[in-house]
Amino acid sequence: MAGKFISFEGLDGSGKSTLIAGVRQAFERAQSEVVVTREPGGTPLAEEIRRLILKTDGESPVSATEILLYEASRAQHVAKVIAPALASDKTVLCDRFSESTVAFQCFARGISRTEVDSLNRYAEQGVRPELVVLLDLTVEESRRRQKGREAQAGSAQADRIEREADDFHQRVRNGFLAQAKEEPSRWFVLDAGLDAATLLERTLSELRRRGWLGA
Numbered sequence: 074m075a076g077k078f079i080s081f082e083g084l085d086g087s088g089k090s091t092l093i094a095g096v097r098q099a100f101e102r103a104q105s106e107v108v109v110t111r112e113p114g115g116t117p118l119a120e121e122i123r124r125l126i127l128k129t130d131g132e133s134p135v136s137a138t139e140i141l142l143y144e145a146s147r148a149q150h151v152a153k154v155i156a157p158a159l160a161s162d163k164t165v166l167c168d169r170f171s172e173s174t175v176a177f178q179c180f181a182r183g184i185s186r187t188e189v190d191s192l193n194r195y196a197e198q199g200v201r202p203e204l205v206v207l208l209d210l211t212v213e214e215s216r217r218r219q220k221g222r223e224a225q226a227g228s229a230q231a232d233r234i235e236r237e238a239d240d241f242h243q244r245v246r247n248g249f250l251a252q253a254k255e256e257p258s259r260w261f262v263l264d265a266g267l268d269a270a271t272l273l274e275r276t277l278s279e280l281r282r283r284g285w286l287g288a
């Protein structure tokens with residue numbers, strides 16, 4: 074794989090989409106080919122799976138079904154979008170990847186780490202982010218931002234995962250921080266309470282330091 078694979082993680086509403094948009098512009102200004110994508114989703118079939126996972130009406134999936142749906146989406150996404158982009162030397166910016174499954178389905182939902190790691194490796198087929206940018210935010214601020222967004226005219230209501238209790242989201246946050254500690258050179262942790270311009274500037278500095286983005 075020649076291209077760089079960078080994922081962005083954090084609680085719901087931590088500012089991933091906002092940061093990814095800025096990073097994408099920086100790569101485009103440097104005339105570097107970049108693919109922006111997301112999980113769950115990223116291909117037509119994977120987006121259908123996303124809808125099934127996040128919908129709030131009808132039958133709720135049990136934990137095993139939930140994780141298998143995330144992994145099914147990932148397998149399709151890796152094979153159809155991420156691996157081909159990396160093979161063509163493109164930079165891939167992905168809103169969430171397997172590290173979300175560890176945080177949400179292992180730390181918060183309670184599925185064993187061994188099982189989650191095994192399912193992740195199967196779906197990834199050897200494709201893993203070289204860098205994980207973590208937007209670390211308190212649960213309180215995450216909730217505040219979600220409410221602000223919901224209050225905006227025409228915006229979507231909370232999805233099934235966003236509706237989980239605060240202690241679930243606290244375990245998710247702990248799960249991200251624990252993974253960052255396990256592999257500090259693969260993770261770049263930002264205080265997501267900072268303003269969006271500062272977060273972008275710090276991320277771009279890190280990418281330049283790694284030699285992945287021109288000065």
Ligand code: T5A
Binds near residue numbers: 087177178267
């Ligand atoms: N999930 C996912 C699992 O359980 N297991 C898995 O394996 C995977 C892959 C997916 C859900 O599925 C779960 C996790 C999720 O619950 P999603 O749509 O990807 O859903 O998740 P969200 O995190 O909900 O995506 P969002 O679009 O809601 O959040 P973002 O992208 O992090 O936040 P963003 O950029 O849209 O910003 C949110 C608000 O904050 C403002 C923005 O203007 C916006 O209003 N904002 C800031 N405000 C102050 N300071 C800043 N620095 C700001 N940056 C943005």
